[in-house]
Amino acid sequence: MTSVLSLAGPAGPGFLSPTGTEIAFLLVGVVTLAAAVVTVTTRQLVHAALWLVVALGGIAVEYLLLTAEFIAWVQVLIYVGSVVVLLLFGLMLTKAPIGRSPDADSGNRPAALVVAAAAAAALVWVVVDAFRTTWIDLDGPAQGTTRVSGEMLFRNWVLPFEALSVLLLAALVGAIVLSRKGDEDAEGKR
Amino acid sequence: MPPFPGSGLAKGLAVTLRTMTRKSHTAQYPDVQPELPPRSRGxxxxxxxxxxxxxxxxxxxxxxxxxxxxxxxxxxxxxxxxxxxxxxxxxxxxxxxxxxxxxxxxxxxxxxxxxxxxxxxxxxxxxxxxxxxxxxxxxxxxWTVPEPPALDPGAEEPKELAAARKTADKLAAQRAAEQEAERATEQAAAQASGEPPAQAPDEAPGRNGADGTPGTAEGGTA
Amino acid sequence: MNDALDVALRLVVVFAVFLVLPLVVGQTEHKVMAHMQGRLGPMYAGGFHGWAQLVADGVKFAQKEDVVPANADRRIFQLAPAVALLPYLLVLVAIPIGPGEGAVGVVVNAGIFFVLAVMGVGVLGSLMAGWASANKFSLLGGLRTAAQLLAYELPMLLAAASVAMAAGTVSLPGILDAFEWWWLPWQIVGALVFFVAGLAELQRPPFDMPVADSEIIFGAYTEYTGLRFALFLLAEYAGIVVLCGLTTVLFLGGWHGPFGADGLGWVWTLLKTAVLAFVVIWLRVSYPRLREDQLQKLAWTTLVPLALAQIALTGVVKVVIQ
Missing domain, CATH: 3.30.70.3270 (Alpha-Beta Plaits)
Structure with a gap:
């Protein structure tokens, strides 16, 4: 996202006189990136999860700066409020020692690095290609309000939205099936 | 089963609410002295x-x-x-x-x-x-020991009093017997001398009365 | 300049409310709980019926030594109380207490989502505390907190979504502007679900499994002392204020009242909030703690279906009206 703005710079009001929002956007972007890097490099499992909170919160702030208030709060609600809590729950339930856990490192580091780099490159490329030098006017009427997001979602993007719901439904059904099967097995053993 | 679901929950709430409206039981001891029962062991x-x-x-x-x-x-x-x-x-x-x-x-x-x-x-x-x-x-x-509480109406009288009374009665009876004996000897002496005694008829009924009602304190002390 | 002053003034007022109202609720809890149990409660601090008991408690907490266990994760351990407390301060900023723009700290466009999202973050504080204490009771408390949050976040969200559907907006002042008195019976199920789920999220009795003192001492807060412990307690009472304020705004019509002049809207808001806070205390005194499995069962088999039914009802009525 930082790239969007920096690319968009020359076409619009210019690089050398950034507004306050732009400066904030860049700074928060840097913080988010740094937090994300720490998340994957730290050797303390729970710290990684907590740094993830910072990274996700940073992204929420970026949404806010882009006036997409609704998206920002949903980001906090779902990711910080639920996903990270679930993550921490899982960590505590299994093994979450205080201090470093070197055994958590596996030999897959290079492979993971390659996958991460490829995913990042693909995403950046897609985003940059899609927006090019589009200038988002933040001073005018807000373009990310709940109403606008809702209309976009349910007018232009209904099909992907529904497809996603079906995907989630499938995951839900799968989870139920898995847990039920475990139940029967356990009863059979008894 | 309760008549309708949730009535148990409502009952619980009612109990606490009712308790709140009543006077609390806290003894505010240093401010208010407790009312101790008689025979408290302090x-x-x-x-x-x-x-x-x-x-x-x-x-x-x-x-x-x-x-x-x-x-x-x-x-x-x-x-x-x-x-x-x-x-x-x-x-x-x-x-x-x-x-x-x-x-x-x-x-x-x-x-x-x-x-x-x-x-x-x-x-x-x-x-x-x-x-x-x-x-x-x-x-x-x-000096802080309270007076012993009064006996219940109709209660058996205390052993001390009963014992004292018994002694007193015994003494009274003994004295009466002595006087009786005295009188008898006097009468015997009078009959022997042929003179009736002047005091004996007046005194005898009084003594008999005192014997008939034991329990008066005078009987013992006299 | 005037704008900056205005904002600063609002924030100061919100901060003052944040400091005072939880203490008022705490003191009320002391007294109400005592009388519901046939006691008197604090009677000495401050002279008149122990009104300054919590001030005295605060002084006591401030004097205590701030202990960090040797094996604890020091930084996270120390950060946790702030993470638990600050979200409630942020939420308070967005709750409107009267009609118009003047009676809310900051107008947040997607108010419902802001409020629920930030409240969810507060629980992270308990999780951090539970993990960083290096104590098995704390860890168990943290686990229970997480399980409880995951279970009750959903019905709470669904109930709030029902109101948003009814009002056609997700902004809190917007919902209040659209409020009509007959929403009360219409949304009553949603209100109950929201309130119960909120209680569970605050870990208030009867949903206080995460701090069940007879089983795991004090859950995630076992190792805390002094001011940091006081901050956790303050977070709980601030949570009560926030939950009651939110329920008032979302379901009870906030500043709408059966009578009263225009300028008295805030009185209605405060009155409804106070009544709800009383109910919170009342529930604490009346009911025993739920067992962990009962807790989960209540959320998944009662509250979630009820919330979904409420959403369906809201949708049907909304369509019929239009």
Whole structure:
């Protein structure tokens, strides 16, 4: 996202006189990136999860700066409020020692690095290609309000939205099936 | 099953709400003195004059918390030519209330009514040694001992009174018998001399009346 | 300049409310709980019926030593109380207490989502505390907190979504502007679900499994002392204020009242909030703690279906009206 703005710079009001929002956007972007890097490099499992909170919160702030208030709060609600809590729950339930856990490192580091780099490159490329030098006017009427997001979602993007719901439904059904099967097995053993 | 779901929950809420509207039971002790029941066991008072240093209390105490020291003194004979008597004199009487478990056995066993329960209870100390109350302190407690509660109407009269009355009656009966005997001898003497006695007819009914109603205090003392 | 002053003034007022109202609720809890149990409660601090008891408690907490266990994860351990407390302060900023723009700290466009999202973050504080204490009771408390949050976040969200559907907006002042008195019976199920789920999220009795003192001492807060512990307690009472304020705004019509002049809207808001806070205390006194499995069962088999039914009802009525 930082790239969007920096690319968009020359076409619009210019690089050398950034507004306050732009400066904030860049700074928060840097913080988010740094937090994300720490998340994957730290050797303390729970710290990684907590740094993830910072990274996700940073992204929420970026949404806010882009006036997409609704998206920002949903980001906090779902990711910080639920996903990270679930993550921490899982960590505590299994093994979450205080201090470093070197055994958590596996030999897959290079492979993971390659996958991460490829995913990042693909995403950046897609985003940059899609927006090019589009200038988002933040001073005018807000373009990310709940109403606008809702209309976009349910007018232009209904099909992907529904497809996603079906995907989630499938995951839900799968989870139920898995847990039920475990139940029967356990009863059979008894 | 309750008549409709949730009625149990509502009942629970009702109980707490009702309790809130009522007067609370907290005893605001230092501000308001508690109303103690009669015969409360607060502290033990010593009525020294009654103590004969028989040591029964100290021996019966399950905690061994009563300390008694004494010596013997000889008392000169009451009547000239009589024998010298020896008497126990109390030197120390102390109760360690840090050991006492307030069983009251000492008070029960005291044969001379020298120990009493007092309802006073505010004698906490910051030093445990101060909980050993010496005889002067025990004597002070004595003045806080309440009067024994009145007997229930229609109750059996106390053993002391019954015993005293029995003795008194016996004495009265004895005296009456003596007078009877006296009169009989007088009459016998009068008949022998041929003169009827002047006083005897007046006196006899009165004596008979006194015998017929035992229990008047005069009968005993007269 | 005037704008900056205005904002600063609002924030100061919100901060003052944040400091005072939780203490008022705490003191009320002391007294109400005592009388519901046939006691008197604090009677000495401050002279008149112990009104300054919590001030005295605060002084006591401030004097205590701030202990960090030797094996604890020091930084996270120390950060946790702030993470638990600050979200409630942020939420308070967005709750409107009267009609118009003047009676809310900051107008947040997607108010419902802001409020629920930030409240969810507060629980992270308990999780951090539970993990960083290096104590098995704390860890168990943290686990229970997480399980409880995951279970009750959903019905709470669904109930709030029902109101948003009814009002056609997700902004809190917007919902209040659209409020009509007959929403009360219409949304009553949603209100109950929201309130119960909120209680569970605050870990208030009867949903206080995460701090069940008879089982795991004090859950995630076992190792805390002094001011940091006081901050956790303050977070709980601030949570009560926030939950009651939110329920008032979302379901009870906030500043709408059966009578009263225009200027008295805030009185209605405060009154409804106070009544709800009383109910919170009342529930604490009346009911025993739920067992962990009962807790989960209540959320998944009762509250979630009820919330979904409420959403369906809201949708049907909304369509019929239009």
């Amino acid at each position: 502290v033990i008072g010593l009525f020294e004059e009654n103590c004969t240093v028989c040591m029964l209390c100290a021996r019966e105490c399950p905690d061994w918390c009563i300390y008694i020291d004494s010596h013997k003194e000889t008392v000169p004979p009451a009547a000239p030519g009589g024998r010298e008597r020896s008497r126990n004199v109390l030197d120390r009487f102390a109760i360690d209330f840090s050991l006492c478990m307030y069983c009251g056995i000492c008070i029960e066993v005291c044969p001379f009514d020298a120990l009493f329960w007092s309802p006073e209870f505010e004698y906490a100390e910051t030093d445990i040694r101060d909980l050993t109350h010496e005889r002067d302190k025990l004597r002070e407690w004595m």
